[in-house]
Amino acid sequence: METVVSGIRSTGNLHLGNYFGAMGNFLKMQHEYNCFFFIADYHSLTTHPTPENLKSSVRQVLAEYLACGIDPDVSTIYVQSDLPETAELYLLLNMNAYVGELERCTSFKEKIRKQPDNINAGLLTYPTLMAADILLHKAVKVPVGKDQEQHLEMSRTFANRFNRLYNTQTFPEPYAFNFGQSLIKVPGLDGSGKMGKSEGEGNAVFLADSPANIRKKVMRAVSDSGPTSPNEEKPEAVKNLFALMELVSTSDTIKYFEDKYNECAIRYGDMKKQLAEDIILFTAPIYEKINAIAADDLLLNKVMNLGEEKARDSASKTIKEVRKTMGFRK
Numbered sequence: 543m544e545t546v547v548s549g550i551r552s553t554g555n556l557h558l559g560n561y562f563g564a565m566g567n568f569l570k571m572q573h574e575y576n577c578f579f580f581i582a583d584y585h586s587l588t589t590h591p592t593p594e595n596l597k598s599s600v601r602q603v604l605a606e607y608l609a610c611g612i613d614p615d616v617s618t619i620y621v622q623s624d625l626p627e628t629a630e631l632y633l634l635l636n637m638n639a640y641v642g643e644l645e646r647c648t649s650f651k652e653k654i655r656k657q658p659d660n661i662n663a664g665l666l667t668y669p670t671l672m673a674a675d676i677l678l679h680k681a682v683k684v685p686v687g688k689d690q691e692q693h694l695e696m697s698r699t700f701a702n703r704f705n706r707l708y709n710t711q712t713f714p715e716p717y718a719f720n721f722g723q724s725l726i727k728v729p730g731l732d733g734s735g736k737m738g739k740s741e742g743e744g745n746a747v748f749l750a751d752s753p754a755n756i757r758k759k760v761m762r763a764v765s766d767s768g769p770t771s772p773n774e775e776k777p778e779a780v781k782n783l784f785a786l787m788e789l790v791s792t793s794d795t796i797k798y799f800e801d802k803y804n805e806c807a808i809r810y811g812d813m814k815k816q817l818a819e820d821i822i823l824f825t826a827p828i829y830e831k832i833n834a835i836a837a838d839d840l841l842l843n844k845v846m847n848l849g850e851e852k853a854r855d856s857a858s859k860t861i862k863e864v865r866k867t868m869g870f871r872k
């Protein structure tokens with residue numbers, strides 16, 4: 543059985559981008575792969591959360607993961623920092639990760655642009671921590687969105703470099719995947735490219751958003767004044783609305799609005815109303831479970847403890863092998 547690892551930072555609630563990029567269809571396949579889902583709380587430290595924030599957001603993300611349908615008895619779901627083996631592998635991989643290649647990373651360059659006051663070493667070495675998460679379980683498939691493609695390439699580089707350096711076959715090559723389709727980028731509602739946690743109010747639809755909130759956000763989504771000639775190329779913001787429809791609406795609905803657009807008869811108000819209802823229909827079964835799970839401390843603690851135990855099994859095996867290969871005494 544192939545091993546799959548998927549992680550989500552504990553910096554905020556899960557949104558549709560996380561769902562379709564990192565989980566999606568994959569949730570239905572838990573029996574066909576050896577699945578690890580983890581909550582990336584080490585990764586969240588680059589934004590300096592308070593201890594209270596860290597603690598509560600880990601529990602919230604866990605509750606949302608479970609509400610999405612991860613079965614803790616089938617898959618392994620754990621908190622990243624519960625496995626200090628992650629931090630050890632991160633340290634070891636960092637010794638063979640070059641500053642030049644880390645600095646060339648698109649996501650790092652973006653962070654420099656967006657948060658010039660907080661360019662910490664954790665941001666620079668984000669790809670090595672991610673590689674540690676993946677290689678720790680010798681995963682070969684990693685469900686991620688398009689934004690993580692380059693990081694996966696770096697994980698392969700680090701895996702191959704380790705194998706070459708020590709003349710071993712310790713790590714397999716991990717690949718980004720999204721079930722036969724190409725990797726996806728779920729757009730935000732603000733006309734910008736990507737749905738994200740840190741992209742500002744109104745950009746993301748969260749799985750924990752109430753129906754009323756979803757309606758409000760979607761109705762405020764950026765569109766434009768409408769096409770003026772038949773079959774016109776769509777502006778970016780309108781393409782985004784259609785891309786969101788592709789994820790949650792039926793093909794008939796999409797065709798209806800495509801035709802309206804091409805005939806210059808589209809009313810974005812109608813389209814957004816439909817989109818909001820389709821998103822609500824999609825998220826309702828998840829949304830309805832989140833609060834009850836989040837309030838169930840007993841369940842959350844049980845799941846975290848079980849996950850830690852299962853994840854440690856494979857992590858400690860890998861770390862032992864790595865230490866031996868590198869020449870450590872123990």
Ligand code: AMP
Binds near residue numbers: 549550736738
């Ligand atoms: P993050 O929220 O940045 O921790 O990302 C966790 C996972 O969700 C990663 O696999 C990302 O690739 C994926 N993801 C986040 N935002 C999007 C998006 N807008 N579209 C597709 N995948 C996304």
